[in-house]
Amino acid sequence: MLRNPFKKYKGFVRGEFLNLFAFRTEIIGWVAQDIVTLLIMVFLWLSIYKENANNPINGFTYPEMIAYLVTASLSSQWINNGSTFRSVNDDITEGQISSWLIRPVSYRGKNFACTLGDCLGNFVLFFFPLATIALLIFTFGLGLPFPAWYNILFYLLSGFLAIVIIDSLDFLIAQLGFLTNSLFGIFIIKSAIFAFLSGSTIPYSFFPEWAQKVMPYLPFAGLSSTPVSILLGRFAVTDSLISIGLSSAWAVGLYLFSVYANHRMIKHVVAVGG
Amino acid sequence: MIEVKHLCKYFSRPYREAGLKGAVKSLFTPKKVITKAVDDISFNINEGEIVGYIGANGAGKSTTIKMMTGILTPTSGEVLFDGKRPYDRKERKTILKDIGVVFGQRTQLWWDLPVQDSFDLYRDIYEIPPAVYKERLAFLSETLDLKPFLMSQVKTLSLGQRMRADLAGALLNNPKVLFLDEPTIGLDVLIKDKITEAIKAINKENKTTILLTTHDMKDIQNLCQRIIIIDEGHLLYDGTLKDIRKRFGDIRHVYVLSPQKLDFDALKVAFPSLVPAYLDDGYLELSYDADKIAPKDVLSYVLSHLDVKDIRIDETTLSSIVKKIYATKSL
Amino acid sequence: MKKYLKLYPHYLAMALKSKMIYRADWAIGLLGLVVSNLVTFATLYLSTLPVQSLGGWNLSHIMFLYGFLLIPMGIDHMLTDKLWNYGGGLINSGELDRILMKPVNPLFQMCAEYFQEGGLGEVILGITFMAIFGPQISLDWSFNVVFPIVIGAAFSPLIYFAIKLWTMSIAFYNRRSLSIMSGVYNIKEYGKYPASIYHTGNWVGEVVYNALLFVLPFGLVGYLPLAAQMFPGQDIPFLWFSIPSNNYLIMGVIVLVSVSQFALAYLFFSRAIRHYSSAGA
Numbered sequence: 053m054l055r056n057p058f059k060k061y062k063g064f065v066r067g068e069f070l071n072l073f074a075f076r077t078e079i080i081g082w083v084a085q086d087i088v089t090l091l092i093m094v095f096l097w098l099s100i101y102k103e104n105a106n107n108p109i110n111g112f113t114y115p116e117m118i119a120y121l122v123t124a125s126l127s128s129q130w131i132n133n134g135s136t137f138r139s140v141n142d143d144i145t146e147g148q149i150s151s152w153l154i155r156p157v158s159y160r161g162k163n164f165a166c167t168l169g170d171c172l173g174n175f176v177l178f179f180f181p182l183a184t185i186a187l188l189i190f191t192f193g194l195g196l197p198f199p200a201w202y203n204i205l206f207y208l209l210s211g212f213l214a215i216v217i218i219d220s221l222d223f224l225i226a227q228l229g230f231l232t233n234s235l236f237g238i239f240i241i242k243s244a245i246f247a248f249l250s251g252s253t254i255p256y257s258f259f260p261e262w263a264q265k266v267m268p269y270l271p272f273a274g275l276s277s278t279p280v281s282i283l284l285g286r287f288a289v290t291d292s293l294i295s296i297g298l299s300s301a302w303a304v305g306l307y308l309f310s311v312y313a314n315h316r317m318i319k320h321v322v323a324v325g326g
Numbered sequence: 327m328i329e330v331k332h333l334c335k336y337f338s339r340p341y342r343e344a345g346l347k348g349a350v351k352s353l354f355t356p357k358k359v360i361t362k363a364v365d366d367i368s369f370n371i372n373e374g375e376i377v378g379y380i381g382a383n384g385a386g387k388s389t390t391i392k393m394m395t396g397i398l399t400p401t402s403g404e405v406l407f408d409g410k411r412p413y414d415r416k417e418r419k420t421i422l423k424d425i426g427v428v429f430g431q432r433t434q435l436w437w438d439l440p441v442q443d444s445f446d447l448y449r450d451i452y453e454i455p456p457a458v459y460k461e462r463l464a465f466l467s468e469t470l471d472l473k474p475f476l477m478s479q480v481k482t483l484s485l486g487q488r489m490r491a492d493l494a495g496a497l498l499n500n501p502k503v504l505f506l507d508e509p510t511i512g513l514d515v516l517i518k519d520k521i522t523e524a525i526k527a528i529n530k531e532n533k534t535t536i537l538l539t540t541h542d543m544k545d546i547q548n549l550c551q552r553i554i555i556i557d558e559g560h561l562l563y564d565g566t567l568k569d570i571r572k573r574f575g576d577i578r579h580v581y582v583l584s585p586q587k588l589d590f591d592a593l594k595v596a597f598p599s600l601v602p603a604y605l606d607d608g609y610l611e612l613s614y615d616a617d618k619i620a621p622k623d624v625l626s627y628v629l630s631h632l633d634v635k636d637i638r639i640d641e642t643t644l645s646s647i648v649k650k651i652y653a654t655k656s657l
Numbered sequence: 658m659k660k661y662l663k664l665y666p667h668y669l670a671m672a673l674k675s676k677m678i679y680r681a682d683w684a685i686g687l688l689g690l691v692v693s694n695l696v697t698f699a700t701l702y703l704s705t706l707p708v709q710s711l712g713g714w715n716l717s718h719i720m721f722l723y724g725f726l727l728i729p730m731g732i733d734h735m736l737t738d739k740l741w742n743y744g745g746g747l748i749n750s751g752e753l754d755r756i757l758m759k760p761v762n763p764l765f766q767m768c769a770e771y772f773q774e775g776g777l778g779e780v781i782l783g784i785t786f787m788a789i790f791g792p793q794i795s796l797d798w799s800f801n802v803v804f805p806i807v808i809g810a811a812f813s814p815l816i817y818f819a820i821k822l823w824t825m826s827i828a829f830y831n832r833r834s835l836s837i838m839s840g841v842y843n844i845k846e847y848g849k850y851p852a853s854i855y856h857t858g859n860w861v862g863e864v865v866y867n868a869l870l871f872v873l874p875f876g877l878v879g880y881l882p883l884a885a886q887m888f889p890g891q892d893i894p895f896l897w898f899s900i901p902s903n904n905y906l907i908m909g910v911i912v913l914v915s916v917s918q919f920a921l922a923y924l925f926f927s928r929a930i931r932h933y934s935s936a937g938a
Contacts, residue, residue, distance in 0.1 A: 084837075085843055088844055089844075092844070097704075099711055100705065100711060103709075104707065104708050109708070231681070232679070237687075237688065240775075241689045241692045243693075244693040248700065253696070254703055258704065392754070396757070396758075397757050397758065397934065399931075423760050429754075429755075434755050436671060439671060439674060446667075447671060450663060451664065453660065
């Protein structure tokens, strides 16, 4: 009984997954981009640490910093790559929402399923091979400890929660598409702010004191800082559990809120006419 | 004068099998498939002609038009506009000034701005002198009845209005050749008439050569003196409407509704070349060659042998002729 | 040529008019890039804060460089942004056919039809940063310093334009080149840091350094002229020789590189369009 409701969403998951194979150059492009970004990041921090006579800064040694940023970047590959924002935006601008209402799937559910498909695809296609390579480099090249098995599990769980959070936030923000045509501008604002506040461009320990106190309680922490810190063993087990708990709370809350928003939106669409 | 000589266009496309296995396979070893969109087509068009270009979807119409407007370069063969090739980088500059194109399915006007604004931009793009522009605009405005919506945003226009606006835009620079790609698609009957009348008027006034691709046979009958039929990249027919009827004979169809059944054997004796058939809706269809049999003979026979409740006489429609041409793939 | 000078204002007016219809969108577009740049700025600031200096440049210098860089970047952004749409798949939609059918240079049409207000936001932000951090650094404001820097800055948008152009042109061969476009363009982010940080003694660093100055000359735009200013008298290493920190010479280098990069990119673009003509959409 529990299986059947999800079966119809499986098709969407699969479809998005297959879509990713469609463009070869796309894949090469993204990979090359990541490598270059990585290289330059390495140099930037090398330079910064040189200024500090290679001492740890704000709780990170140079290898740890690189590991953090790389992991954050790789993680966002599969966590932050849902299609919901773009998809909802497209549907709104093209007036397609009403056509989805006829189908026997929940609009919110369908978007979430597509996101899962994207993320899964990215996980298998990008994250897994790259992470494996990265892991080898970190463990043997930089001498960092291999993540504990429970941390890996927590990481995956935390990542999944992050997907839920992002997907819900994306869905909510995409609603702005009813008010404005410039979703691209909103996308840029949203991406920049999320990236920064989630600790993926720079760890929280670099933030001003007052900010550091607040960040763990915001949903953004769960998007990058929490899963990455867990994987790298920077949290004790109790801290990990607390952070995951916070993430879960946000995930559930935001998802429910987005379902509610979906309901309201559908009402609006039905009244106004797509 | 447009010359199309042995024009060929072949496309090579990657070929991907369905499903997950196919997707992965194509990632590493892509296969290619060659499609012959246009295969050895030749024809000439003279100044002032209105030519209908007919073909099924995918027959190669758009591809030919694209080569004629220089968007696509031919795989082999050539297209010449008064001796110049539209797809040649240097030669096309002058040709482009004398071409107008209307795409039925897409607009070339700026979506968010009033129609007039797009026209003003065209004036600058084609370097039309202001006096000429004014006169031209007045003429087109009159012919196509543009005044009601000239200042409206393109996105607010109905399909009919948008099509007229696009047509006007394409004619602002008084092109020597006008390409119309499905210009009346989706339009209601009244607007279609308006547009075809306008096209006729423009052709008469300016001797504009017009190449019209369409699926609408009525348009062809209204506008074109000559039609070219292509199918699967090959030229099937090139000639006037009159000729095509002559080739297929001047067939008439009489449709008769009667509670009685006609004796076909007796009919055969009276009119050996007449073809009778009962249709699904109960009508008796009698097809005969108008050159061989006089209508009054057929009618008097029918009326004397049957209690006729309803009767109708049609000539063969162009579309059925074309259908037959497709079916036999030859003439 | 004269025709284009007359045409461009007309296109610009129409692009602006189109935008003005959606006033909220205009504001959001502007805001979007401002926010995105602020975030990058914040990241850079917070990273450098603990150590106060980088590659010989102190924090104020770095922030000033950042502001200075935003201006040519913003200018390019304002004028050529539609190219992203083309790289992202617009090429196949028939838009290109419409453009090719007009007796106006296709690249001109592709850029002139659209005005990105976000670029304006970047320019303003850049000026703001320069105003904030300028007084904190000791810069020689004499004519012989400012003039070549300004000329160099005037030509440097061509570098961004060139890179956008050739990465977009790849889409003519591959349908979409968005990933390559954004990938290469992202490297510009690292032109925001003084390139001297790559002098770490190993060969990879040297390659990166030179790449940033020569191949994808993002480093040329901001780093070079300002480096000459910050450290007058010191030669700037470049490939296997060094550039004496003469302002006019550096201006010459920037002009030369930007014009040649653009010329090469345009050649590639022309070829790519020709390929489109033969291969179809």
